[in-house]
Amino acid sequence: MPSFSPSPSPLGKFAWAVAVTVAAAASVAPTAAYAGITDAPRAAKTSLSVETIASGLVNPWGLQFLPDGRMLVTEKPGRIRIISTDGKKSAPVSGLPKVYARGQGGLLDVRLATDFASSGTIFFSYSEPRRGGKAGTTVARAKLVLDGSSGGGRLENVTVIYRQTPAIRSSHHFGSRIVIDNEGMLFVTTGDRGSQSKKAQDPSVPIGKVLRITPDGKPAPGNPTKPGWAPEVWSIGHRNLQGAVLDPATGALWTVEHGARGGDELNQPQAGKNYGWPVISYGRHYSGGKIGVGRKKAGLEQPVYYWDPSIATSGLELYTGDLFAGWKGNLLVGGLAGARLARLILENGKVVAEEKLLTDRGDRIRDVRQGPDGAIYVLTDDRTGDLLRLTPK
Ligand SMILES: [Ca+2]
Numbered sequence: 016m017p018s019f020s021p022s023p024s025p026l027g028k029f030a031w032a033v034a035v036t037v038a039a040a041a042s043v044a045p046t047a048a049y050a051g052i053t054d055a056p057r058a059a060k061t062s063l064s065v066e067t068i069a070s071g072l073v074n075p076w077g078l079q080f081l082p083d084g085r086m087l088v089t090e091k092p093g094r095i096r097i098i099s100t101d102g103k104k105s106a107p108v109s110g111l112p113k114v115y116a117r118g119q120g121g122l123l124d125v126r127l128a129t130d131f132a133s134s135g136t137i138f139f140s141y142s143e144p145r146r147g148g149k150a151g152t153t154v155a156r157a158k159l160v161l162d163g164s165s166g167g168g169r170l171e172n173v174t175v176i177y178r179q180t181p182a183i184r185s186s187h188h189f190g191s192r193i194v195i196d197n198e199g200m201l202f203v204t205t206g207d208r209g210s211q212s213k214k215a216q217d218p219s220v221p222i223g224k225v226l227r228i229t230p231d232g233k234p235a236p237g238n239p240t241k242p243g244w245a246p247e248v249w250s251i252g253h254r255n256l257q258g259a260v261l262d263p264a265t266g267a268l269w270t271v272e273h274g275a276r277g278g279d280e281l282n283q284p285q286a287g288k289n290y291g292w293p294v295i296s297y298g299r300h301y302s303g304g305k306i307g308v309g310r311k312k313a314g315l316e317q318p319v320y321y322w323d324p325s326i327a328t329s330g331l332e333l334y335t336g337d338l339f340a341g342w343k344g345n346l347l348v349g350g351l352a353g354a355r356l357a358r359l360i361l362e363n364g365k366v367v368a369e370e371k372l373l374t375d376r377g378d379r380i381r382d383v384r385q386g387p388d389g390a391i392y393v394l395t396d397d398r399t400g401d402l403l404r405l406t407p408k
Pocket residue numbers: 252280290291292295296316317318
């Protein structure tokens with residue numbers, strides 16, 4: 016299916032909207048015939064109830080459920096708060112390191128260790144201030160000690176386990192999500208730091224990569240062993256990955272990454288493969304210029320799906336619950352500039368239909384997680400961001 020390329024003229028957005036409307040009218044339901052990788056047929060519409068659980072969160076970035084149903088939320092300026100099931104926000108968890116809270120930088124993702132219930136161990140990623148005004152993505156491990164009386168907590172034994180190098184003087188493209196795989200290893204997504212896109216093709220440098228490390232930050236066993244590859248590198252050629260999720264049934268990793276204009280991608284990164292940035296892309300530079308050699312090149316992977324116009328992909332979840340009938344196995348993608356939650360229906364690893372949810376609110380969606388109740392929880396990116404709970408209406 017040919018993609019529609021919006022023109023940079025003021026009429027471009029309008030023309031795109033017309034094209035989408037026409038495409039939707041032509042194919043209302045997913046059909047086996049659809050074999051494209053963008054603008055999938057529109058999925059059946061879901062009616063949602065949207066409940067604001069908590070508000071006034073400062074640029075919340077990462078959401079994680081505790082075993083008791085409460086939630087950890089990171090705020091980009093460098094705080095973790097614990098949110099009770101009825102929406103009460105704790106004081107900031109104490110003991111966090113200083114973060115580089117500028118531009119896209121700050122406290123990013125948080126993830127519970129698989130043995131959290133007994134160990135209290137969490138992992139978190141952040142933009143770390145480095146020497147000379149530089150910064151880089153860093154992953155730390157700590158013990159979260161919950162305080163029953165205040166509803167808050169503190170971090171103990173904070174240990175940096177991994178530092179992306181080299182540090183760069185830039186506040187752009189830090190990634191970063193943490194996903195724990197079925198072997199207990201950590202996938203960590205990074206970004207190309209904006210000014211370092213060529214390094215995304217250099218497998219010896221952990222910039223513009225998916226990384227896979229042990230809980231101690233060492234290269235994970237089973238990583239690709241290819242000449243010139245740093246041992247922690249899983250896949251290369253990525254621009255800025257702010258969404259990642261594991262398919263627990265297959266162990267496969269799914270990621271979304273910000274492209275340039277019109278080139279946001281969904282990928283299923285596999286060991287040792289090259290996902291193309293900045294040699295191939297469906298997007299164009301924001302200046303309008305062509306990227307690399309075009310859309311395809313032998314030896315470079317194609318995305319599973321891409322968005323044109325870009326929605327500015329952030330959080331990514333794979334739905335496994337029962338509350339939303341028929342959603343099992345769907346991917347949910349938060350869009351920042353796109354101000355939506357995209358629901359992708361997959362068949363045989365391909366996107367066959369897409370639904371655009373929450374489009375009437377104008378919220379930038381930063382993270383999306385399935386709760387223990389099967390409801391969907393999203394964080395909106397704003398100086399006074401919200402934690403929303405979505406259920407079927
Ligand atoms: Ca790509």
